[in-house]
Amino acid sequence: MTSTLQAPPGEAGPPPTRPGPGRRALALARNTWRGLTSMRTALILLFLLAVAALPGALLPQRTPSPNAVDDYLTQHPTLGPFFDDLGLFDVFATPWFAAIYLLLFVSLIGCLVPRSFEHVRGLRAEPVSVPRNLARLPHHAQGSSDEDPDAVVDAARRRLRGWKVAVRSEPGGVRTLSAEKGALREVGNLVFHLSLVALLGGIAVGKLVGYEGQVIVMADGSEFCNSGIYAYDSFRPGLQVDGTGLDPFCLTVDDFRATFRPDGQPDSFDATVRYQDTDAVERGDGAWQQHDLAVNAPLRVDGERVYLLGHGYAPRFTVTFPNGEQRVGLIQWRPVDQATLLSEGATKIDPPGVTDESERRRSQLAITGLFAPTSSGGGLVTSVFPAPNDPEVAVDVLRGDLGLDSGRAQSIFSVDQGMVEQGRLVRVARENIKPGGEITLDDGTRIRFDGVENWVSLQVSHDPAQTAVLLAAIALLGGLTLSLTVRRRRFWVRASPTLPSTTDGRTLVVLGGLARTDRAGYGEEFGRLAADLVPPRDDTGDGERGRARPDPAVPEDELDELHDDEVPEGPAPDRKDDDGR
Amino acid sequence: MVVDAQLGQFGDLLFGSALAVYVLAMILHAVEHALLRRTGTEEESAARVPVAAGVTGAAARADEGLSAEGAVVAADLDEQDAREADAPARRPRSRAERFGRTGVSLTVLGFGLHLAMLVVRGLAAQRVPWGNMYEFTAAISLVAVGAWLVVLRRRPELRRLGAFVLLPVIVLMFLAGTVLYTQTAPVVPALRSYWLVVHVSAAVIASGILLLAGVASCLYLLRAAHESSGRFAWTSRLPSADVLDRVAYRATAIAFPIWTFAVITGAIWAEAAWGRYWGWDPKETTAFIAWIVYACYLHARSTAGWRGRRAAVINVVGFAVMVFNLFFVNLVVTGLHSYAGVG
Numbered sequence: 001m002t003s004t005l006q007a008p009p010g011e012a013g014p015p016p017t018r019p020g021p022g023r024r025a026l027a028l029a030r031n032t033w034r035g036l037t038s039m040r041t042a043l044i045l046l047f048l049l050a051v052a053a054l055p056g057a058l059l060p061q062r063t064p065s066p067n068a069v070d071d072y073l074t075q076h077p078t079l080g081p082f083f084d085d086l087g088l089f090d091v092f093a094t095p096w097f098a099a100i101y102l103l104l105f106v107s108l109i110g111c112l113v114p115r116s117f118e119h120v121r122g123l124r125a126e127p128v129s130v131p132r133n134l135a136r137l138p139h140h141a142q143g144s145s146d147e148d149p150d151a152v153v154d155a156a157r158r159r160l161r162g163w164k165v166a167v168r169s170e171p172g173g174v175r176t177l178s179a180e181k182g183a184l185r186e187v188g189n190l191v192f193h194l195s196l197v198a199l200l201g202g203i204a205v206g207k208l209v210g211y212e213g214q215v216i217v218m219a220d221g222s223e224f225c226n227s228g229i230y231a232y233d234s235f236r237p238g239l240q241v242d243g244t245g246l247d248p249f250c251l252t253v254d255d256f257r258a259t260f261r262p263d264g265q266p267d268s269f270d271a272t273v274r275y276q277d278t279d280a281v282e283r284g285d286g287a288w289q290q291h292d293l294a295v296n297a298p299l300r301v302d303g304e305r306v307y308l309l310g311h312g313y314a315p316r317f318t319v320t321f322p323n324g325e326q327r328v329g330l331i332q333w334r335p336v337d338q339a340t341l342l343s344e345g346a347t348k349i350d351p352p353g354v355t356d357e358s359e360r361r362r363s364q365l366a367i368t369g370l371f372a373p374t375s376s377g378g379g380l381v382t383s384v385f386p387a388p389n390d391p392e393v394a395v396d397v398l399r400g401d402l403g404l405d406s407g408r409a410q411s412i413f414s415v416d417q418g419m420v421e422q423g424r425l426v427r428v429a430r431e432n433i434k435p436g437g438e439i440t441l442d443d444g445t446r447i448r449f450d451g452v453e454n455w456v457s458l459q460v461s462h463d464p465a466q467t468a469v470l471l472a473a474i475a476l477l478g479g480l481t482l483s484l485t486v487r488r489r490r491f492w493v494r495a496s497p498t499l500p501s502t503t504d505g506r507t508l509v510v511l512g513g514l515a516r517t518d519r520a521g522y523g524e525e526f527g528r529l530a531a532d533l534v535p536p537r538d539d540t541g542d543g544e545r546g547r548a549r550p551d552p553a554v555p556e557d558e559l560d561e562l563h564d565d566e567v568p569e570g571p572a573p574d575r576k577d578d579d580g581r
Numbered sequence: 582m583v584v585d586a587q588l589g590q591f592g593d594l595l596f597g598s599a600l601a602v603y604v605l606a607m608i609l610h611a612v613e614h615a616l617l618r619r620t621g622t623e624e625e626s627a628a629r630v631p632v633a634a635g636v637t638g639a640a641a642r643a644d645e646g647l648s649a650e651g652a653v654v655a656a657d658l659d660e661q662d663a664r665e666a667d668a669p670a671r672r673p674r675s676r677a678e679r680f681g682r683t684g685v686s687l688t689v690l691g692f693g694l695h696l697a698m699l700v701v702r703g704l705a706a707q708r709v710p711w712g713n714m715y716e717f718t719a720a721i722s723l724v725a726v727g728a729w730l731v732v733l734r735r736r737p738e739l740r741r742l743g744a745f746v747l748l749p750v751i752v753l754m755f756l757a758g759t760v761l762y763t764q765t766a767p768v769v770p771a772l773r774s775y776w777l778v779v780h781v782s783a784a785v786i787a788s789g790i791l792l793l794a795g796v797a798s799c800l801y802l803l804r805a806a807h808e809s810s811g812r813f814a815w816t817s818r819l820p821s822a823d824v825l826d827r828v829a830y831r832a833t834a835i836a837f838p839i840w841t842f843a844v845i846t847g848a849i850w851a852e853a854a855w856g857r858y859w860g861w862d863p864k865e866t867t868a869f870i871a872w873i874v875y876a877c878y879l880h881a882r883s884t885a886g887w888r889g890r891r892a893a894v895i896n897v898v899g900f901a902v903m904v905f906n907l908f909f910v911n912l913v914v915t916g917l918h919s920y921a922g923v924g
């Protein structure tokens with residue numbers, strides 16, 4: 001039970017002398033393979049896997065939260081880059097993490113294949129013959145019967161329905177019966193481990209051919225089509241995905257509703273969308289179907305799933321230029337406070353009808369600042385509630401060169417501060433306005449805050465292997481449950497004709513039982529079997545008869561864990577479950 | 582979604598009462614333990630041979646045949662014990678025993694209050710009562726106590742573990758009632774799904790049972806150290822190391838598939854809510870680590886040289902990961918699983 005158990009033999013290095021380098025190499029290879037597929041190696045690799053995954057829990061990871069990684073890097077200027085070099089912010093994509101699980105799966109397959117063959121052989125083999133001395137087994141009982149040995153064994157066979165049974169004869173008219181049950185445990189174990197391999201395979205396929213894209217769509221009937229990577233705001237392709245040949249479905253977001261509890265906690269979100277699946281798009285007959293997209297209720301079209309991930313506001317501004325022309329600015333602002341949905345952003349507007357480049361660079365407009373769905377009022381606007389009950393914007397209007405064609409990537413949520421610092425973009429107004437309110441600029445340009453639209457952030461995911469992963473997971477769970485609940489146990493009967501001189505019936509019946517797994521509780525079942533097969537007799541004073549008499553010095557459960565090769569004088573022992581592989 | 586505030590407050594009251602009753606029960610168990618230290622070897626031998634209790638009664642039931650004697654009885658104790666225990670005792674009960682039994686009764690009472698608290702809380706919020714950390718922790722403790730009562734029913738001789746099982750339960754509940762406390766409220770949309778019920782229930786059940794396993798493995802380590810080197814003399818009144826080892830193993834073997842189920846249903850839910858079945862969110866990562874550690878434990882149990890002490894250490898590590906998952910990941914790390922915002 002404790003560490004006093006001996007290490008299994010056969011895993012040491014190669015024997016001292018071996019002729020020929022070829023055979024030595026072979027032996028080395030064989031020993032390496034044996035070492036790799038041993039239970040101990042599996043254990044150590046599993047342990048390493050847990051340790052290697054640890055930074056993934058302790059440090060922010062790029063995959064789910066890239067911003068958190070950037071924050072961490074700025075907060076830890078020395079340690080951060082060092083961790084980064086080690087790949088600690090991308091643990092699950094590092095070569096060392098892959099090395100561990102690949103080794104583990106090689107070990108697993110190396111261990112499974114021979115084990116499966118062996119199990120199939122074992123299924124066909126007969127139950128092992130009866131050990132000579134049943135009295136030394138952890139469970140045993142003894143009694144007598146008035147029937148002859150054949151009848152006793154037949155009765156036992158009938159009683160042991162569902163067990164795998166073999167009946168044999170021994171010299172002197174002795175009949176024996178060997179029975180086994182619980183082969184499902186091993187089946188479960190193999191199914192479990194095979195499912196692990198299948199699961200990993202499924203995940204790998206998903207990583208190769210799947211993709212994920214995010215896009216923000218205005219909830220005012222705007223349309224999104226899955227026509228290529230360019231349609232997305234961000235796109236994460238699988239290794240084999242080049243962005244061509246996506247299923248070209250389209251959807252429009254007609255409406256979005258959010259409800260909040262009085263304390264500002266979100267209560268429900270849903271968006272009404274219409275979509276055309278790939279067929280409809282290709283037929284071009286304009287058949288749209290409606291769907292209510294909500295958190296936990298994605299839209300599943302063809303091989304794609306569309307999720308509602310988040311939402312926010314887009315203030316709508318109408319700019320009336322001195323010449324009377326109008327431009328509408330409507331772009332998403334991003335929430336800076338998830339609880340109140342106070343948002344920031346920059347609505348950028350090109351003046352109409354300006355063809356001269358330098359003129360254009362002097363007259364571009366940006367409306368930037370904060371949007372409060374439910375304004376606190378007062379000079380310093382902030383938001384007190386996430387629903388658009390009393391919207392207000394606190395904006396700066398900037399005019400000049402937005403730097404949009406400078407070639408530098410620019411956030412859609414802010415203006416290029418470099419332009420502001422160089423004085424090429426100047427503030428021409430600062431005001432808080434409510435819907436319907438207007439700002440008039442020095443040149444007569446009027447900016448009206450019309451109101452607010454909702455936008456939704458959608459994610460499109462594609463993973464053709466995920467059903468296979470789910471099936472593997474279900475098989476895994478089934479196998480695991482079998483392997484942890486089924487008990488493997490053996491039951492033996494030896495029925496010997498008694499000497500004519502004895503008064504005790506005609507047949508001496510000795511029963512023995514052995515559980516081969518870690519779980520106890522065979523005692524009870526054995527007791528019931530024994531009670532049925534050799535019922536205690538009332539007519540004799542011998543209280544011992546027909547009663548199990550285990551060795552009281554050894555706790556039953558401990559003996560349960562003995563394996564067959566520990567059975568005294570037993571037949572050729574099965575291979576031990578533990579080691580030697 | 583209406584929230585019945587008064588009912589919610591009643592739930593809080595029940596929570597407080599359950600906690601108080603558990604504390605009392607733990608004290609009684611501790612007194613039992615202390616008294617055992619002083620009384621003589623008679624108690625000790627009873628503690629060491631779990632069968633002893635059964636044997637007393639066995640004589641009276643000899644006519645019931647086979648199972649009435651010796652070690653075979655051990656398995657039968659399950660049903661026997663209750664009847665035996667209530668039969669007029671042949672030997673006057675020792676003071677320690679009276680304390681212990683009262684401790685068990687109080688634990689049952691506390692369990693009832695605790696259960697009522699979760700039911701009331703669920704009624705008040707009109708949803709399953711594990712939508713936030715407070716309720717989640719309360720539910721885990723409930724399962725741990727429930728699992729403990731099941732163990733007690735099957736193996737009454739383990740009673741003297743009572744104080745050690747109740748201690749972490751009390752600590753958890755104390756934290757739940759103070760640091761983690763939240764008013765009765767509906768859950769955010771991302772959490773409103775029947776997968777919440779399935780996934781979180783499984784996680785709660787597995788965690789509660791694993792708590793029991795963790796306690797058994799901790800005590801195993803102390804007890805095994807005592808058996809080999811004589812340190813930790815106070816553990817001599819505990820059940821033997823083998824018994825502790827087996828309790829830990831069985832609890833883990835039951836909880837592991839449930840935990841696996843929790844992880845799988847979590848992935849199914851994540852697929853519906855977040856667009857991917859697995860994304861290495863901190864909570865997912867930690868759940869994975871815990872799963873691997875418990876897989877290590879089960880492997881260790883069947884690897885020569887790793888049974889016993891090393892396996893027990895792995896089991897304790899597994900439980901540490903579970904606790905880390907519950908507290909650190911929920912409170913410190915912000916991932917999708919934070920119970921506050923939308924995903």
Ligand code: HEM
Nearest residue numbers: 037038039042104107108111189196483484577876879883
């Ligand atoms: C990929 C990672 C692995 C995981 C997560 C894993 C998990 C498990 C679990 C949970 C069990 C317990 C089920 C039981 O007791 O019947 C188990 C048992 C077992 N595993 Fe693995 N395993 C892994 C890899 C391996 C490898 C590489 C080997 C081969 C060396 C292996 C060989 C075994 C054997 C022989 C058992 C049965 C032990 C027994 O009969 O009690 N496993 N495994």
